[in-house]
Amino acid sequence: MTEDTYTASRPRLIAEVRVNEATLMLGDRHTLVARDLPQTVLERTLRRMDGATTLDRIVLDEPALPREAADELVASLDALGLIDDSALPAFRSGSEVILELEELIEARCETTIYRNPFWRTCLAANAPDELPQRLATGMVIENWHFLFRESYFDAPVLSYVPNTAVRLLLNEFFAEEYGHDEILLRSLAHVGLTYEDMQDAIPLPETMALCNALAYWAHNDPLFFFATLGLLEGQGMKEDSFIEACTRVGMDEAFVGPLRTHANINISACHGNLSRLIYQKIPAITEAEARRLKAQIPLFVDLYDAFYSGVWRHYTADAPLLRRVSEL
Amino acid sequence: MDATIAGLSHPKFRPGVTTDVGPNSVTVRVGETKCAFAFETAEAPAVARLIDQLTTGGGTIDTMIATVPEIAEKVPPLLQALDAVRLLVDARPHTAGMVSGAQLYREVRRIAERVTRRVARSAFQTALVERHATREHLIGYALEYFYIVKAAPGLIAPALATAFTRRERNLLQEFLKSELGHDAFLGRALEAVGITSAELEAHQPLPATFALCAALGVYARQHPLSFKAVLFLFEMAQAAFIDAFDARCRELDLPAAFYLPLRDHADLNADYDHADISRELLALEGVIDREAVVVVKRHVALMIETMIQQEEQILAAYAEPRATIARIFENA
Incomplete structure (x- = not known):
C-alpha cells in the first residue's frame, strides 16, 4: 500500500550486495545474516530490489519468502538508509482533472443556474416589460458589489508559491480585472446611483456568501478556487445573455454600454479559459485532492446559483433598491 | 503617486x-x-x-x-x-463617524437586535415548536452544526496572528482552546443516529453553512475587527431553542446520545461566557474610523441574514427522508 510510508512498493537497494560465506555484505558497513530464510533466497531478493520490480512481484516469485518477512526486511533496510523507492503515489495531471471538474460544473448547472428564473427571464425577454429596469439595475448593483470585492478573493492567490506559471497567469488576470467595478459604476450613475451610495450599500447575503466563499477557497484551497474561475468568467461564452437581453428590450445605451465594455474585456482576454489554462500548468493532482475538488463542486455551483436567485428575489420585490448600512 | x-x-x-x-x-x-x-x-x-x-x-x-x-x-x-x-x-482630519471599540460593540448589538426582529421568529425553532421538524431535519441541523464546529479552530486561528496585546492574545487563545475537540464530541452524537464517521468526513455543508464559516474565516484574516464583532452571534445562549430541540427529539424517539451532547455543547458555551467575547475583544480596540465602522456593521447584518437563511436551507434540504442523510458528492 502506498499510503503506508514505511513500505517501499518498488524498493531500490542503494548498496552493493556481496556474499561472504555465511553472511551477506551490504556495502562496506552492513552485514546481513539470514536466520529464518535460506541465504540464497535472501540474496536473490536483495538483488531484485532494483527500483523497477514491485515488492509484490518479488514476494510472488519467491515462495520461500513470506510477505511479513519481506516487509520486515524492507523496513529494516529503510531504517538503515539503504532503500530508495521510485514508486509514486497515484496521481493525475491537472489537464485531465479539470475536464472532470468542468463536467461536474456543467451537470450541476443544468439543474440549477440554467433553470434559474433570472436567466430564463433574460433569455426570453424581448419587450421592455419582460425585463424590468429595476431587475437589470439590481443585477448590476450585485455585480458591482462582487467586482468591488474582487481583490478580497484574487489577492490570496497572487502570491501562489507552488507554481510560477500559474502565478504569472493569475497576476496577468488580476491586472486585466482591476478597476472593473469602476466601469459598472458608470451604468449605475446613469440610473442615479453614486459612489457614495454604493459605499453605504449592503450586498445581498447571497452575493457576500459568494465573495467570502471564494476568498476562503483562495486562502485555504487555491486549487479549488482555480476551478471556479472558468464558470465565473463565462467559459465558452461568446456573448453575455444578460447584456443581450438589456439591448433587445431597448434599455438606454448609457446603461448597457459600460456593461458591454466590461463583458468584452473579459471575452477578448479569454478569461473564461483561465481554469483550463491554470490546470494545464499543474503537473500532478493526487487522488485525494481530486476527490476533495469534485466533492465541493455542487457547493460552489449552488452558491453561484443562489447569487442569481438573490438578485431575482430582491429586485423583483417591492423593497427599497439599495439596502443601506445607514438604515440598519 | x-x-x-x-x-x-x-x-x-x-x-x-x-x-x-x-x-x-x-x-x-x-x-x-x-x-x-x-x-x-x-x-x-x-x-x-x-x-x-x-x-x-x-x-x-x-x-x-x-x-x-x-x-x-x-x-x-x-x-x-x-x-x-x-x-x-x-486641517480636516477624517474624524466624522469615529467611535471607540466599546461603543462600536454597543451599536452592533443594537443592529443585531433590529435585524433579528425584522424576521419574526427563527424558522427552525418554529418548526420544532409546531412539530413540523422531522427526524431528517434534526439530524440535518446537527450535521450542519457539526460542520461549523469542525471548521471552527481553523477559522479562528488566523486571528491570533493579529492579536498584538497580551490581553487580546490570551482572550483569543482561551477562546480557541475552548473550541478544540468539539467535532469529536458532536461526531459521536451523530454516530448515535447512524451517521458513520466516513459520512461525517465527506459531508458537504449547505451553501449558507459554508457562507457562515467562510465569512468568519475570511474576516479573521482580512478584517479582524469584523471577526471580533460577529463572534458573539455564534455564541449567544439559546436556551429556548435547545429545550425545543430536545423535546422534539424525544417525541421522535431519537436517542439521548444524539441530543444530549448538543445540549452539553450549548451549556459549554454558556459556561465559558462566550457571548461576551465580542464585547471583551472590542473593548480592547482604540478608535475606529467611519469606513471601518460601516464595514463592520455591514458584515454583522449580513451574518445574521445568513444565519436566518441557514435555517431555511436546513428545512428545505433535509425535508425528504433519504437513505444517506449526509450530503455527499464524492462519487458525483
Missing part, C-alpha cells in the same frame, strides 16, 4: 508650530526645525494673511491663493517647501 502636498487638501501648520513675521521675512519653527523666507515689503500684508490662514486652517489651497492674489504664484512652491520640512498637516 502625487507629490506630497497634493495629498493635503486643507493645509495647516502642524501642532506646535510658531511663526514670527517680520517686515521682510518670516520664520516658522517647530522643535528643532526652522524655516525662514524673505519677501518684498509690499508683500507683507499678503504674507501675514497667508500665515494667518495656515495657523487657523480650514481653507483649501485654492481659497488661500484667492485671498492673496498679489503673491498667488508664490503660494504653491511655498506650501511645497513647508510640506517638505514637515510643517503642514491636513
